[in-house]
Amino acid sequence: MAKHILAALVENRPGVLARVSNLFRRRSFNIDSLSVGRTQRENLSRMTIVMESDAAEADRLVKNLYKLVDVVHVDHLHNQPSVARDMALVKVKASSENRREVIQLCDIFRARIIDVAAESLVVEITGEEEKLGHFTELVRPFGIVEMVRTGVIAMGRGSHTLKDQGYKPNRGRSSSRRSVL
């Protein structure tokens, strides 16, 4: 068992996300996180999928993703040098007594405080999943009021880029279809 990070380029067509998530459910893939967003190409979105599994299972997921017509390319980022980032917004309880302590922790983790209220702070923190884990463990004693994470996004280093297979949008395709949802 290991952590596998897959990156997939998909066409922006209605229902793509449903197709991908249905695949996870239907073939019982255990997914840790999935994030979706736009790319530099108008008609392509990029998904980052993180799963805890053995290599054969990750391979099975790659092949099944390729079976989806709207999936243009899939890369197993595990097999190449890559960078991965996760982001969290954490609302931490912070009274006048312990506010300083929280701020110190934020400094150490290079986290930013983006909202200050009488009883709490909202902290923005970016980094590898592990770093976010450590940070939340350390602020937990102060009291985490709420928290949200984006899920991992990742990219190969240097010349390792996700091929778009010479992608050209189909004629007549650009008009009404933009959303992956």
Added chain:
Amino acid sequence: MSDDKAATNAETLAKTLEAGAGGSAGACEQANGEADIRAEAVVLTGAEIVCECLLREGVDIVFGYPGGAILPTYDALTRYPQLHHVLTRHEQGASHMADGYARATGKVGVAMATSGPGATNLVTGIATAMMDSSPIVCITGQVPTGAIGTDAFQETDVTGITLPITKHNYLVTSIDELAEDIREAFHIARTGRPGPVLVDIPKDIQIQTTEFVYPTEPVTLPGYKPPRRGRADQVEAALELIRESRRPVILAGHGISMANANAELAELCERAQIPVALTLLGKGAISERHPMCVGMMGMHGGAEVNHAIQQADLLIALGMRFDDRVTGNLATYAKGSRKIHVDIDSSEINKNVRVDVGIVGDLREVLRQLLDRVERRPNDAWFDRIAEWRADSELREIVRPADAPRHPAVSEGKLLGAQVIRDLFELTGGNAVTVTDVGQHQMWEAQYYQHERPHSLITSGGLGTMGFGLPAAIGAKMARPDQEVWAIVGDGGFQMTSMELATAVQEKVKVNIAVINNGFLGMVRQWQEFFYEERYNQTPMVNPDFCKLAEAYGIPAIRVTERGQIEDAVNATRAQAGGPILVEFVVEKEEIVFPMVPAGADLDDMIRRPTPAEFEQKRRERAAAKATPAETDAEPEPVAPAAVAGTRFGV
């Protein structure tokens, strides 16, 4: 623009098309007429565009059922007489007919239905086509675009419902994308690993008009590129394994016939002297009378075939997917063998069985690559061993010529389902296209009707859909009117779609219907006998008089109750012209399909019919046990399921 104007345009266009294509509906020829059509682009309704696209895809028959949300398209159909619409009696029938049509020809079958209940009724047929990789396109009406998501009357999320059971599907969102969506749907359905594609068209888009342009360049989808040739290094590795093997077996699946690789398969097995075992859908991949063909594998396959697989040192799996019905217990499956797997779908490789060499590609291409290099060599010792296993199977055989000595398990005068199929095979010279339903009769067909040609057995293998037989047979016959088509159905499954008799009558489809009536959901009864201590819960059926039922539809019917009547009945059926005809075979109620690998058991751990000698031995033991009743009244020992199989070891 007014409706009339659109109609005129459609007529002009249809005429241009006909002229360009010389009256034929072939998709390629029609592409020639394209230039003129594009030169003076015409304005058409969405509904007309649907018809235009169908024509250009080479469609001649549409199986369907109308309703509110698809009515504009039904209205447009009146202006396209080249598209023959077949009114089914249930939308499930339409999807099975399209499937039968597709399987008989390799062409894409088309089903059409309205939104809501019409669309949901298609679902079983779509799932059936998906599991067996059958190319069909389903066109459904949808509520108008603005009403989507409001729970409008007869709204259902059919693209959502069919997401996991289609190869791909479309909800058309603009009339400007309609033609492209339909074109892609056909392309996706028929290429790569074929499968069903659904196109859901909101009613307003069917009514709107636009300038119709049909793209001439081939469909290109960035995320969809079916593989062709296998990787050279993997082909090389496969050849090496073949060279080193002493006990190889080819496992031939549906993919062989789908890729038109039948001649290549024959050449490969002849040259390298490799026995060929067939999956259920692989029947027809190679003639079953070919000396290299050993027969069907799996749960009800030949014992000699399963033994050969378990004892093999190399399995060469071609266009098959190691379904649990052919492998049995995976942990003990073909333990001592290396494995080569060739498939067009890369996700099939290493899915159920880990293989040594996996080749992704079109089977015909890959087999040609192998044939370039494969060496001739003898393999007699291996064939001799298989022949020994076969000799043992033959001892246990109950289906015998009328003048041969009876197996003692069969009492005088019994009409056996298995025998009916064997006689039908002989009387039709093995040349019919047979379409089965699901159950015991299906397995008897697989065991006793030997197929020579591809696409000559049409059966629901993957989903095992009862009710498939009759509608699929109608679709097959309409696709291949030149062929003799038999629907072989059980009394249970027949009643799931028997309303399609009316379709066969209305369309004057000459399909021969053999109802194998055993008064039971026979296959389930068999499981209850073996594994549920003979508690026949909900498997006996009170049936209608099938001959009278046929007659109510105006269909002639014959009832057969004895073996001696089979020949006359089959001959009369074959001679009958002009429409469907039904023969009811009233067969032995408690016949068993032997051999059987219980679900999850090892592939060579089969429940066998006893040999005559074993049978007599058991009979003597039983008689003796009865003569000396047990003296104690101790509890009888619990009986293991496998032992139960021996308690009624009759037919």
